[in-house]
Amino acid sequence: MKKFFRFLLKLILGLIGFSIFMVLLYKWVPVPLTPLMLIRYFENPEEPIKHDWVSYNEISGYLPLAVLSSEDQNFLNHSGFDMKAIEKAIENNNKGKRVRGASSISQQTAKNVFLWPGRNWFRKGMEVYFTFLIETLWSKQRIMEVYLNSIEMGKGVYGAEAASQHWFNKQASKLNTYEAAAIAAILPNPRVYRADPASSYIARRKTWIVRQMRNYGPFSIKN
Numbered sequence: 043m044k045k046f047f048r049f050l051l052k053l054i055l056g057l058i059g060f061s062i063f064m065v066l067l068y069k070w071v072p073v074p075l076t077p078l079m080l081i082r083y084f085e086n087p088e089e090p091i092k093h094d095w096v097s098y099n100e101i102s103g104y105l106p107l108a109v110l111s112s113e114d115q116n117f118l119n120h121s122g123f124d125m126k127a128i129e130k131a132i133e134n135n136n137k138g139k140r141v142r143g144a145s146s147i148s149q150q151t152a153k154n155v156f157l158w159p160g161r162n163w164f165r166k167g168m169e170v171y172f173t174f175l176i177e178t179l180w181s182k183q184r185i186m187e188v189y190l191n192s193i194e195m196g197k198g199v200y201g202a203e204a205a206s207q208h209w210f211n212k213q214a215s216k217l218n219t220y221e222a223a224a225i226a227a228i229l230p231n232p233r234v235y236r237a238d239p240a241s242s243y244i245a246r247r248k249t250w251i252v253r254q255m256r257n258y259g260p261f262s263i264k265n
Contacts, residue, residue: 061156065175068155069184076192077158079200089197092204098187098263101202101214104222106186107261111254112226112247114147117186118263122148122177123170149173151189183263194232195225209237223251 072095079091098106110117116124124146145153152172157165176185195205202214202225210221217225221237227247228235235244 061172062175062179064156065172065179068188069180073155073188073192076154076200077156078154078194081158082194082198091200092196092198092208093191093200094203094207095191095201096203096214098183098190101187101190102217102222104217104219104255105190105202105214105225106263107255107258108219108222108226108251109147109190109229110186110261111258112223112251113150113229115254115258117147118182118261120146120148122146122173146173147189148177148185150193151185152176154192154194155188181263186263193229195228196232196237199232205237219252219255220248223248223255226251 074095075093079093082089083091114124116126124144149169152175153159153169156172157168176188180188191201191203194200195202196208199205199208202217205225206212206214206217206221209225210217212221224237224240224244227240227244228237235241237244240248
């Protein structure tokens with residue numbers, strides 16, 4: 043039994059050490075592939091993966107503002123978890139309602155880069171763990187940069203550059219306000235919604251996001 047527990051302890055410490063190493067590695071190195079990309083590929087090998095990493099400075103400033111305005115307006119102020127949004131989600135769930143926005147951009151980044159889709163308690167616990175790590179070891183700008191380069195933005199489309207080329211046939215650096223808002227508008231379900239041409243629902247969401255962007259005003263994320 044002692045040998046088993048020593049082995050188990052070494053395994054746990056090894057996994058912790060490896061997870062910290064990966065988080066530190068991705069602090070500087072572009073994320074080449076995510077678990078979701080692999081899952082999508084094995085689900086449908088004929089669906090090509092479009093993913094071109096670009097630096098934060100090569101992405102139009104309208105896009106981080108759009109996703110911040112639509113997904114996580116407290117991103118610059120919280121430490122990975124928007125407690126007010128979580129409390130609101132719990133309250134609405136208890137009432138039988140469902141509300142979006144409980145997961146912060148940091149949580150979504152941790153989930154997309156290091157984990158697999160799922161809703162069980164173990165995966166949620168791992169999400170909390172990796173969110174804590176990236177908030178501790180990365181800057182807010184790096185979290186946003188990885189987020190914008192890794193999340194799904196269409197069928198087989200991952201990241202800002204691929205999405206800009208796919209939806210608007212232009213570089214991510216050239217996106218205007220409404221194009222950035224259109225991409226942000228489809229994030230809740232990017233395999234169903236289209237940024238262009240937009241459905242009436244996405245058009246309404248896009249208008250709302252643009253209004254939120256204007257209310258939020260200028261912002262900057264520093265390393």
